[in-house]
Amino acid sequence: MSTPDEAAQRVFGPNVLHNANLLYDIKFISSCLSGAVAGILGLENWLGFALFLAATLFTTAILHFVTFRGRPKKYVYGGLLEVVNPGQENAFSFILVWTLFYGIVHVYD
Amino acid sequence: MAASSPVPSFYLDPQIRDWVLFPITLVMILVGILRHYVVLLLQSPPKRLPRAAIREQRALVQSNVLRATASNSPIPFFFYKSISQNLSKAFADGTYLKDGPSKGDAPAAPPNPLTDPAAMDGMMAGMKTQMVMMVPQMVIMGWINFFFEGFVLIKLPFPLTLGFKSMLQRGVQTPDMDVRWVSSLSWYFLNFFGLNGLYRIILGGENAADAAQNMMASPFASAGAPQAGAPQDFGKLFKAERDNLEFAEGLHKWIGEDVEDRILRKYGRAAS
Secondary structure, three states: OOOHHHHHHOOOHHHHHHHHHHHHHHHHHHHHHHHHHHHHHOOOHHHHHHHHHHHHHHHHHHHHHHHOOOOHHHHOOOOHHHHHOOOHHHHHHHHHHHHHHHHHHHHEO | OOOOOOOOOOOEOHHHHHHHHHHHHHHHHHHHHHHHHHHHHHOOOOOOOOHHHHHHHHHHHHHHHHHHOHHHEOOOHHHHHHHHHHHHHHHHHOOOOOOOOOOOOOOOOOOOOOOOHHHHHHHHHHHHHHHHHHHHHHHHHHHHHHHOOOOOOEEOOOOOOHHHHHHHOOOOOOOOOOOOEEOHHHHHHHHHHHOHHHHHHHHOOOOOOOHHHHHHHHHHHHHHHHHHOOOOOHHHHHHHHHHHHHHHHHHOOEOOOOHHHHHHHHOOOOOO
């Protein structure tokens, strides 16, 4: 019943920031851990990226059902779409950790 | 499908892992944290502006806030109008201007950014941050190129095109080797991009070690700051603000406007 502008005005800035930071940290840790899993399992090429995608979706599902209790719009302004997006930096972190563990486990004796 | 039979994978000495892989990562993490604290220490406390200058800026901020909340305003129209008109009048008369109401004859020249001390501080702070960011990157890259050159470090789990070969296999002169075997410099690049998230967790959100943010900020900051920074002609800003205030007065809507009806309706005892 309120216009999107009015609704946007009622959003409290510091809370949004806090939530966004928390979400970013969760996504980062999830990327690192999935990178480690991909590296240890020795996944290559698209299999590794598929694991990244699966891990992202899994994290989002947990966030959606447990943390947000089924109502992401209440906690995140962009809704579920914003929650799913891992962000470019986390993708790089995934690749970094993936390469690291792949090297440690499979390349070095 | 490949030109050769399945390529036998290399066996790499574990000492490479111990003495190159981990040290490079460790050094980059520590240098990032060091950069953050250096920037923090280098920041001089913000200069205290004289009261007139602060009043000038805050008047503008107050007017902006007033306008932004006009459509859901917590104050009834009468009060809103009085504040708004007071501000309008002050802007028109120039009572809030730092140097007093304009004399009217010659347009005031905007202070030269090189001599105006307030602007200089802003630019210096920006440049200092840039230097602190760039110098360690150069140093680390030079260090890696000098000490860790000429051997293959790690195998990438994903394939890349041949174009990356020259960049990622810098010291190793083998035209046939798979692009997935890379040298130390590429490990540096991977770390460079991938450690930002780690900095964010360790140092908190507003850390000065974030590489991507700095790269984005630097072209804009050094080019945009002289224009948008000090020589803000508050006279012109105030005039523009007057028009905006008038416009916002029309948009004003008190959130308590029909509150009696809304409450009644909410509890199911609406009059009609």
